[in-house]
Each structure stands twice: as structure tokens, then as C-alpha cells.
Amino acid sequence: MSYVVTGATGPFGRGVVESLLERGTDPAEIVATGRSVEKIADLAERGVRVEVLDFDAVPDSVPWLSAGDELLLVSGSEVGRRVPQHQAVVDLAVRSGVRRVVYTSAPKADNTTLAVAPEHAATEALIRASGLPFTFLRNGWYTENYRPAFEQARATGQVLGSAGDGRVASAPRADFAEAAAVALASDGHDGAVYELFGDVAWSFAELAAVFAEVLGSEVVYQPLSAEDHRAALLGAGLDEGTAGFLVALDQNIAEGLLGLTTGDLSRLLGRPTVPLAETVRSWV
Ligand SMILES: NC(=O)c1ccc[n+]([C@@H]2O[C@H](COP(=O)([O-])OP(=O)(O)OC[C@H]3O[C@@H](n4cnc5c(N)ncnc54)[C@H](OP(=O)(O)O)[C@@H]3O)[C@@H](O)[C@H]2O)c1
Incomplete structure (x- = not known):
């Protein structure tokens, strides 16, 4: 079983991988993916499996994603193109038999006028429609x-x-990344929708x-x-x-x-937010 992280070449996904390592996860059980993987060569040196995954060119199957894996889909950054990109990754997850998809969404994604929400609401809907167990991390604003x-x-x-x-109610990106690592690598989060704020x-x-x-x-x-x-x-x-x-x-x-001050973020972290x-x- 592996923990597979998309967007690990960005600061959020890298933060999740760092948190998994700090929590004692075996580096051999972590797959860090992105497009510009040269940015995470240091993670490969520490024993993490580093693989290219381009949301615009998702293969039919990949040897590093298999039955039982836990996948963290970090929302992409190309606004306006994200729904088909995320759909392609979720389709790969279904074909590969992953155990669960954890997705970084936006506050109240399916019931809000928040400007960034529509692509997140559509992604949540397509993940629900996939039939895979899921956890939605509705991240508020980074400080x-x-x-x-x-x-x-x-x-x-x-x-x-x-x-x-x-x-x-902001919190530093590292707090959201640590919470994602907790939700990815601990039990009890299937079907959970967390509204994460400082x-x-x-x-x-x-x-x-x-x-x-x-x-x-x-x-x-x-x-x-x-x-x-x-x-x-x-x-x-x-x-x-x-x-x-x-x-x-x-x-x-x-x-x-x-x-919103929901307390979900500090509850996942087991400490106050920074x-x-x-x-x-x-x-x-
Ligand atoms: N809550 C907030 O306040 C807030 C603020 C900013 C962003 N966000 C969201 O959080 C996500 C992660 O944050 P971040 O700070 O790490 O963002 P970032 O620096 O923009 O990183 C984006 C990540 O997404 C990857 N990505 C983008 N398009 C891709 C594609 N077509 N195929 C594969 N990977 C792709 C990038 O990979 P490469 O670099 O390898 O191409 C990178 O790893 C963002 O993508 C955005 O959705 C939230």
C-alpha cells in the first residue's frame, strides 16, 4: 500500500510529503508526483518514489498506483481547466483500484458563492460519482x-x-498540509467533509x-x-x-x-493552528 500525492512539486504537496515523513511513514510507501519532478529530486534522495503525472496526459495505468493505495489529489492550479484534469486522475484511480481519494477542496464548495468554488464543487461531485471512498479537505485561506x-x-x-x-480565519499552508497528511495516513476519515480554517x-x-x-x-x-x-x-x-x-x-x-471558525483544522492537527x-x- 502506498500514499500517492499529486502536486508534490508545489509547496502544499511537498508539505504533505514532509509531514508524512515526519510522522514516521516509510519513505518507500510514499509516491510523490507532479510535472516538474526535478523540483523534488531531494525527496527521491530520501527514498520517496518520485513519478511524473501530468493531468493533461494521464496514462491508462501506471505501475506506481495500485489496489489499496490512498491517493491525495491536490487540486491543480490551472483555473478553468481543472474539472477535466481532475476527472482524468479520478478515472485513473478507479481503474487502479485505489482504496480512497482525498481531495483538497474549498469552503462549503457545493453551497457557496465563493469565486473559486465551482471547479471544486464539480470535482467533489465527480469523486462522489466515482463510487470510491473519499475525504474532502475544504481548505480555507492560506495566511x-x-x-x-x-x-x-x-x-x-x-x-x-x-x-x-x-x-x-487563515492558517499557514503548512498547517493545511499537515492536516492533509493526517487525513491521508490515519483511519476514520472515509466520507468526511472537513471545513478547514485557522x-x-x-x-x-x-x-x-x-x-x-x-x-x-x-x-x-x-x-x-x-x-x-x-x-x-x-x-x-x-x-x-x-x-x-x-x-x-x-x-x-x-x-x-x-x-468560519469550525475547529476542524485544529482537531485534525491535535494542536491549535499557527x-x-x-x-x-x-x-x-
Ligand atoms: N487555500 C488557499 O489559500 C490556496 C492558495 C493557493 C492555491 N490553492 C490551491 O492549492 C493547490 C496547491 O497549493 P500550492 O500552494 O502548492 O500551489 P502551486 O504552487 O500553484 O502548485 C500547484 C501544483 O499543482 C501541480 N499542477 C498544476 N497543474 C498540473 C497539471 N496539469 N498536471 C499535474 N500537476 C499539475 C503543479 O505541478 P508542477 O509545478 O510540477 O507543474 C504543482 O505541484 C493549488 O493548486 C490550488 O488549487 C489554495
């Missing part, structure tokens, strides 16, 4: 998503956004205060209308699509969609 805001605060003393008083939901005024404390200089939150936010992002050189996407996400935050300030301090 690292606010690294650019930190750099902007360092340069300008401002945090700009159109989320109003909305809150974000323990504390912070407002953008509180984010600015944390930035100020870490930087040792004044930082203020400048709440903007959606229209002004979009104009500011375009003025900063972002393209229309990215600016529209970021503004839509801030509206989702204003609606409270990313500020606080916002601790992650921000690591950026200095």
Missing part, C-alpha cells in the same frame, strides 16, 4: 496569501482592500495592526469600495482578470465566507 499585502504595507504603510469588516478570524484592521507591530512602523487599513479597489489594483499593474478575481474574493470575505502574527514574523 501566505497576504504576503503581497505585507510587502505593500512595508512599502506604503497601507493595507488596501474592499472586504469591509469581513474576517479571514482558529482565529481576523479583520483587515487587525491584519494592519499585526503588520505594524512586526514592522515597527505605522500601518493603516484603507477600506475601499469594490470599484476603487479594482482601479487601485489595475493602477498597480495587475491585469483585468486578476484584479476582478481579487475584488470578488474580497466581496466573498465581506460576506463572511472565509471567516497564529497570524507568528507567520507574519517569519516574513521579516
Whole structure:
């Protein structure tokens, strides 16, 4: 039996593999896959099996995925193309007889207006339709998503956004990755749908205060209308699509969609999630 991880060439999937190793999983039982596998040559040196899996060219069968394996499908990053890509991987999983598919989804994927949700909802549906046992890890926001805001605060003393008083219950990517390793390599998660968030939901005024404390200089939150936010992002050189996407996400935050504090993440981890300030301090 193997633990097979897609997207292991990205920071999330790599974090899952590192967590599996830290938990004492035999490296020979881990298969780390991705396209640019040269990025994970170090994992191969540590005894992990490293294999190429391109979601756009999934073979009929592969020697490293077999009956009884546990597959972690880390959602791809090519927005708009992910549903057929994920379908191809799930079809391979069915043909290979894997025991379970664990999938990294989005908060309330099948019942939300969250801008990123539709492809995740479609993927959850196709996994359910496959008949395979599953676990859905509906990951909330990585704290690292606010690294650019930190750099902007360092340069300008401002945090700009159109989320109003909305809150974000973020946690560092490593917390979500560790939770995925737990869900992948321990029993009792078949059929579970976890809504994973950090323990504390912070407002953008509180984010600015944390930035100020870490930087040792004044930082203020400048709440903007959606229209002004979009104009500011375009003025900063972002393209229309990215600016529209970021503004839509801030509206989702204003609606409270990313500020849920369910406790599912800390329960899986068996410890509190890493606080916002601790992650921000690591950026200095
Ligand atoms: N919750 C959040 O806040 C948040 C934030 C950002 C992203 N995400 C989601 O979480 C996922 C993992 O996060 P991350 O930070 O590790 O993202 P990332 O740096 O964008 O990594 C994406 C991973 O997906 C793989 N991938 C993309 N397209 C693929 C394809 N066609 N075939 C095979 N592999 C493919 C990449 O492989 P190669 O590099 O080898 O091509 C890489 O390993 C992302 O893909 C995205 O769905 C969530």
C-alpha cells in the first residue's frame, strides 16, 4: 500500500510529503508526483518514489498506483481547466483500484458563492460519482496569501482592500498540509467533509495592526469600495482578470465566507493552528 500525492512539486504537496515523513511513514510507501519532478529530486534522495503525472496526459495505468493505495489529489492550479484534469486522475484511480481519494477542496464548495468554488464543487461531485471512498479537505485561506499585502504595507504603510469588516480565519499552508497528511495516513476519515480554517478570524484592521507591530512602523487599513479597489489594483499593474478575481474574493470575505471558525483544522492537527502574527514574523 502506498500514499500517492499529486502536486508534490508545489509547496502544499511537498508539505504533505514532509509531514508524512515526519510522522514516521516509510519513505518507500510514499509516491510523490507532479510535472516538474526535478523540483523534488531531494525527496527521491530520501527514498520517496518520485513519478511524473501530468493531468493533461494521464496514462491508462501506471505501475506506481495500485489496489489499496490512498491517493491525495491536490487540486491543480490551472483555473478553468481543472474539472477535466481532475476527472482524468479520478478515472485513473478507479481503474487502479485505489482504496480512497482525498481531495483538497474549498469552503462549503457545493453551497457557496465563493469565486473559486465551482471547479471544486464539480470535482467533489465527480469523486462522489466515482463510487470510491473519499475525504474532502475544504481548505480555507492560506495566511501566505497576504504576503503581497505585507510587502505593500512595508512599502506604503497601507493595507488596501474592499472586504469591509469581513474576517479571514487563515492558517499557514503548512498547517493545511499537515492536516492533509493526517487525513491521508490515519483511519476514520472515509466520507468526511472537513471545513478547514485557522482558529482565529481576523479583520483587515487587525491584519494592519499585526503588520505594524512586526514592522515597527505605522500601518493603516484603507477600506475601499469594490470599484476603487479594482482601479487601485489595475493602477498597480495587475491585469483585468486578476484584479476582478481579487475584488470578488474580497466581496466573498465581506460576506463572511472565509471567516468560519469550525475547529476542524485544529482537531485534525491535535494542536491549535499557527497564529497570524507568528507567520507574519517569519516574513521579516
Ligand atoms: N487555500 C488557499 O489559500 C490556496 C492558495 C493557493 C492555491 N490553492 C490551491 O492549492 C493547490 C496547491 O497549493 P500550492 O500552494 O502548492 O500551489 P502551486 O504552487 O500553484 O502548485 C500547484 C501544483 O499543482 C501541480 N499542477 C498544476 N497543474 C498540473 C497539471 N496539469 N498536471 C499535474 N500537476 C499539475 C503543479 O505541478 P508542477 O509545478 O510540477 O507543474 C504543482 O505541484 C493549488 O493548486 C490550488 O488549487 C489554495
